[in-house]
Amino acid sequence: MPDPKSSAPLLSVRGLQAWYGESHVLHGIDFDVNPGEVVTLLGRNGAGKTTTMKSIIGVMAKRQGSIRFDGQETIRLPSRQIARLGIGYCPEERGIFASLSVEENLMLPPVVKPGGLPVAEIYTLFPNLKMRLTSQGTKLSGGEQQMLAIGRILRTGANLLLLDEPTEGLAPVIVEQIGHTIARLKERGFTIILVEQNFRFASTVADRHYVIEQGKVIDMIPNAELEANIDKLHAYLGV
Ligand SMILES: Nc1ncnc2c1ncn2[C@@H]1O[C@H](COP(=O)(O)OP(=O)(O)O)[C@@H](O)[C@H]1O
Ligand SMILES: [Mg+2]
DSSP states (O other), X not given: OOOGGGGSOSEEEEEEEEEETTEEEEEEEEEEEOTTOEEEEEOOTTSSHHHHHHHHTTOOSEEEEEEEETTEEOTTSOHHHHXXXXXXXXXXXXXXXXXXXXXXXXXXXXXXXXXXXXXXXXXXXXXXXXXXXTSBGGGXXXXXXXXXXXXXXXXXXXXXXXXXXXXXXXXXXXXXXXHHHHHHHHHTTOEEEEEESOHHHHHHHOXXXXXXXXXXXXXXXXXXXXXXXXXXXXXXXTO
């Protein structure tokens, strides 16, 4: 018999609404992420992908609905407490501190629970970072900054990683490296939600894709069915 617990979603979002001040931007987002899955949120600019991630980590001041992580309702928890449950966030703007070295940036986020990767393993995943330990944040290339931004949440013990457009603006060879890294993190058992504009890239790493339009999830496409749905997807994304 399969363990019923292991088939329960790690994250379950239902009827999620969110506002910036008076501006209502999420209108009922529904989706699930199973343990060990890589799931993408696809959608046009302004669809609500980043806001969905910000709602999950609890930094949207006004949010409503249900976000269950590992069986626990988090919709009314403060962001500090949500982080401690094991959710790591890598923002679109990466958030590397320019005045700190690579090593200082890496050690900055607090460990929230056991099970994080030892620093040595993070360097194995990102050999470039090891060579640049004492470099200042600003001296890094865009790709190196992105790797540092991902690397530093791996230490914390978070088992759900939210990566907001990690490939944005990066050269194809770097995008490929990030793809390999995501595949290795999946092998290590991390569960990942990836916001992507580039669904060609997304298709190389993800199990399933959710399409967001105007603050709602309007479709879910298993990766194996992506090719068969390519025209539909082009229409959704306007590409
Ligand atoms: N800080 C903000 N204040 C007011 N409106 C915002 C803010 N950030 C985003 N929005 C609006 O919320 C909507 C969803 O944005 P966002 O979640 O960033 O979209 P995506 O990540 O899919 O491009 C857009 O209409 C955007 O203009
Ligand atoms: Mg965004």
